Amino acid sequence: MNINLDVQDISTRPAEKCVTKLKAENINLYYGTFQALRNVTLDIPSCSITAIIGPSGCGKSSMLRLFNRMNDLIPGARVEGNIELDGIPIYNSKIDVVELRKRVGMVFQKPNPFPMSVFENVAFGPKRHGIKNRGELEQIVEKSLRQAALWDEVKDKLGQSGLALSGGQQQRLCIARVLAVEPEVILMDEPCSALDPVATLKIEDLMRSLAADYTIIIVTHNMQQAARVSDTAAFMMMEPDRAGVLVEYGPTAQLFTNPKDKRTEDYITGRFG
Template sequence: MQVRGLNFYYGNVRAITDVNLDVPEHRIVAIIGPSGCGKSTLLRTLNRMSDFVRRSRMDGEVLLDGENIYGTTVDVVDVRRRVGMVFQRPNPFPKSIYENVAFGPRMLGIRNRGDLDGIVERSLRGAALWNEVCDKLKESGLALSGGQQQRLCIARAIAMEPEVILMDEPASALDPVATSKIEDLMRELRESYSIVIVTHNMQQAMRISDDTAFMNVNSQRSGHIVEVGPTKRIFTDPQQKETEDYITGRFG
């Protein structure tokens, strides 16, 4: 997935300026930066969830397998099926664990019980949740702990077999133990998917990501990418003064 020359406007305010970003396959790209720099906005342009923002517009391209997802012939529903998303707060449906995971496949028209059972088990195993819930699939997803709920949401996303998974501060509402489980899970997910994660937590970015993009607001209060590169280099040898100031805690 590649982002080319992306600008995003809320009304007349340019919220994101000229973003270029590559998301290679089987890598985790972290987007870090201070609050309000447009990290989440950028993330939401990658699966067109930004379409729901009223009076907004964007220009530039987001290429998925070389095809612009904002192209006129592209089906937005298809884009969202190929680019999954996990939100800041766990948001399982008030349905059973099974039905949460089966929600997407059912929309694709999969009715056969055996097929669904297979997808549910595979997805829950993929989200490292199967062993904890395999004997209570009929119970409500809301009865799980916060960390389990977030892994359920990940299972729900990977049930669609997306190519890319977007994660918007997926652990910020969780305790440290649940957070470390999510991080372990992300390292496993990297084997099969590309992942873009927005995080406030620089240690988290350092621990899990392959590449890091540092975003900041410029003098017009518009978000832009200051520097992007392999995570190790960004944190040990930043090329820009701004990046260095941020990662050493001098601001933000």
């Protein structure tokens, strides 16, 4: 399904800041013989939050993982179509996937700090990318933890294990870890589903503050969360052969008050799904 939307029309950001950051064109994704996504086309605007919603199994996470080629890790996964980051096709043998994943970071459903100190968790990425200077690393760690709204809570226990933090803190630590390598896009796959409501609202608040500088795509089961946090929203669903399709894509306020497609309406009002 082709849904052509001008990112200028759907973004709430100033026009000069809003460009197409990611572009997916006629995407078909297969896991072996099973088709997981069919003919998906959408443009993701920069410096905003795009939410992908839809029933379980509709291909939301598969869609998300296309943007930093995480699906490459799944045996038998095959992608047809074109995905571009800043106009450069990313499914191209010349693309350095490690560099791509640095630019397009990811936060997962379950907080997954490394079994090491808070400091080392955040410094891990920059170190891997060649930064050795302690002072520089300290600066990066502090900046990233501040951006992730975690600094004040952990500044006195940077040497403690990341696993000793609360669930919400662990998730913000994982976000800080992503921010430390200075990505441009952050993919979030159900980032709050393992968190309590207060921790959830903190992450949402953090997402809003990050949206000024980063392009964020979030997959969520929680429609209220998508409504609260995103600027644009995409609704996906499964066709009878279980392939995921994009049904509707547009400004969040419109999708949740006056969806254009009957299937979106039925899903968000709980008449199916």
